[in-house]
Amino acid sequence: MKIIVSVKQVPARDSSLRAGSDGKRLDETDLTYEMNEPDAYALEEALQLKEKLGGEVVVLSAGPDRVAQTIREALAKGADRAIHVQLNDGTQLDPLAAARLLAKAVEAEKADIVLTGLQSDDLGYGQTGVIMAELLGYAHATIVMEVEPQGDHVRVKRELEDGWFQNVLLPLPVVLTIQSGIKKLRYATLMGIKKAKTKEMKVISSGELQAEFATGLTIERVYVPQRNKQSQIFSGDAKRAAHELAEKLKFEARVI
Amino acid sequence: MSVLVVMEQRDGKLSRMSFEALAAGQQIAGILDVQAQAAVIGYSDNAKIAGVERVFALDDPLLTEYTPDGYTAAIEQLIQAQQPQAVVFPHTYQVRDYAPKLAARLGKVLISDVVAVKAEEASPVFVRQLFQGKLNADVKAASEQQFVSIQAGAFRVSEAPAARAPVERFPVKLDASQIRSKPEAPFREAQRSIDLGAAEVIVSVGRGIKEKDNLPIVEALADVLGAELAASRPICDNGWLPMERQVGSSGQTVSPKVYFAIGISGAIQHLVGMKGSKTVVAINKDENAPIFEAADYGVVGDLFEVVPALVDEIKKVKA
Known part of the structure; x- marks a missing residue:
């Protein structure tokens, strides 16, 4: 079983974010990065499938040089090798352009299962996996909670809305987008970190893949949203803020 | 056209x-x-x-x-x-x-x-x-x-x-x-025993609580208010609270008189589950957290200091 896991590097969850000077993109100075959380669960699912069935886990990521750090983390956790599609710093891809690049890289590998997170925590389009499947001609399922291979098929449990679920049988090869939180994430061991240094990391420039790069949308402006609701905000000393809040809850909102 | x-x-x-x-x-x-x-x-x-x-x-x-x-x-x-x-x-x-x-x-x-x-x-x-x-x-x-x-x-x-x-x-x-995929009939997992939809006061906790051992901090607030305890998805995914206490698009939809969002950033998946609340109180250390957009009252601060202080204040008010 050959499994490819497509992971994205995104700004760390607690980053304080602001628009850059052109007002059209994120100010990336002083940001730290981490593996997109849903992708970390996709990686975990891939590693557990490999432990059960044998085979190979290949980690795939597109981005500038800094992405190598996230790839090494995936290798340290147990992925066998990696493909880094190198982009220039600051390249912004819409989901179609990103999926075109990644699909080209997958095409050359002939995977049985491609896993990725259901969405990214940065841009949040939630589309890359689905578009990859369309471009590759693979079947797909989204918001997947469980993966059960059955010969040349895979049976997956999908999450629907309002606490409903559904099992779906799909033929291989397949793209699955994985829901966050479905398994416990492993940590990289010291041995894993050491071994990762000897694993293959193939770097491909985006140009080599000859994917169509035209962007389907333009971002006109990035900004901090204005608050619509009249909120009363207290800050500063915690005891004082708590006192003011309790007064409001008693005398204004009349809820305590 | x-x-x-x-x-x-x-x-x-x-x-x-x-x-x-x-x-x-x-x-x-x-x-x-x-x-x-x-x-x-x-x-x-x-x-x-x-x-x-x-x-x-x-x-x-x-x-x-x-x-x-x-x-x-x-x-x-x-x-x-x-x-x-x-x-x-x-x-x-x-x-x-x-x-x-x-x-x-x-x-x-x-x-x-x-x-x-x-x-x-x-x-x-x-x-x-x-x-x-x-x-x-x-x-x-x-x-x-x-x-x-x-x-x-x-x-x-x-x-x-x-x-x-x-x-x-x-x-x-x-x-x-x-048509390549074969869907089976949709199903629901075990019946919910906790109906958050009927709760008048809800104290809901998110990632900001950092670890399971810190939960008593918010439990104390729920106790003093007579509130139901709820959570955002990551808390339930981690198994810190049962899934049936999850509020949001994949959990329960609630509309209490007061909803306390403690250490919850307010991703849309959570907001859709609680925006019918009459009064929303948010406590979060990030002043830009989207939860403040939905809040009537907010405290920007460290929940580990603000929540215990709030518990004391509510005890005083109620006394």
Whole structure:
């Protein structure tokens, strides 16, 4: 079983974010990065499938040089090798352009299962996996909670809305987008970190893949949203803020 | 030319999000100065759709159960026949499953999860959230034909009485061999024993609590208020609280008199589950957390200091 896991590097969850000077993109100075959380669960699912069935886990990521750090983390956790599609710093891809690049890289590998997170925590389009499947001609399922291979098929449990679920049988090869939180994430061991240094990391420039790069949308402006609701905000000393809040809850909102 | 709104039904009933998408579609049609049309797969006569030029009813035995292959092929045929200038969807789990595929097949990008539409010289500009709502982006489609999905709760459904639009059956040509996935019947897991929907006061906790051992801090607040304890998804995923205490799109929808959001950033998946609350109190260390947008009262500060102080204050007030 050959499994490819497509992971994205995104700004760390607690980053304080602001628009850059052109007002059209994120100010990336002083940001730290981490593996997109849903992708970390996709990686975990891939590693557990490999432990059960044998085979190979290949980690795939597109981005500038800094992405190598996230790839090494995936290798340290147990992925066998990696493909880094190198982009220039600051390249912004819409989901179609990103999926075109990644699909080209997958095409050359002939995977049985491609896993990725259901969405990214940065841009949040939630589309890359689905578009990859369309471009590759693979079947797909989204918001997947469980993966059960059955010969040349895979049976997956999908999450629907309002606490409903559904099992779906799909033929291989397949793209699955994985829901966050479905398994416990492993940590990289010291041995894993050491071994990762000897694993293959193939770097491909985006140009080599000859994917169509035209962007389907333009971002006109990035900004901090204005608050619509009249909120009363207290800050500063915690005891004082708590006192003011309790007064409001008693005398204004009349809820305590 | 038209704006085509693809509406979603379950058991013959159109979802609320579909009507919100319709409201967005009507606004986009106004900007483009074209008519709005609607499409429903599995249309039933119970569906009353107004404010559009016509409704296309798409039906085929192969569309009885949702599959991404079937829905993509069917709607692609309608789009090829009608050539709408914009195609608008509700941003439901189902749409997330097939609309990116459909747009990609036509060489377009779906502008997903849109929260507002603005006009700029007779063309629509779409507002999307980035970083779980910490930033917004104004986005324009580069193509003539645009694909957009609309976030839950972002548009107001028109309540004005209007004449029901005429319904036209649109024949689709599907072959069973096109459909690769075999869905089984949807199911629900064990019955919920906790009905948060009936709670008057809810204290809800998120990632900010950092570890399970810190939960007594919020439990103390719930105790002093006589409140039900709830949580955002990551807390339940970690097994720190049972799944049945989860509030949000994949958990319960609640509308208490007071909802305390403690260390919850306020991603949309959480907000849709609690925005019906009468009064919302948010405590978070990040002043830009989207939860403050939904809050009537907020404290920007460290929950590990603010919550114990609040417990003391409430004890004093109640004494």
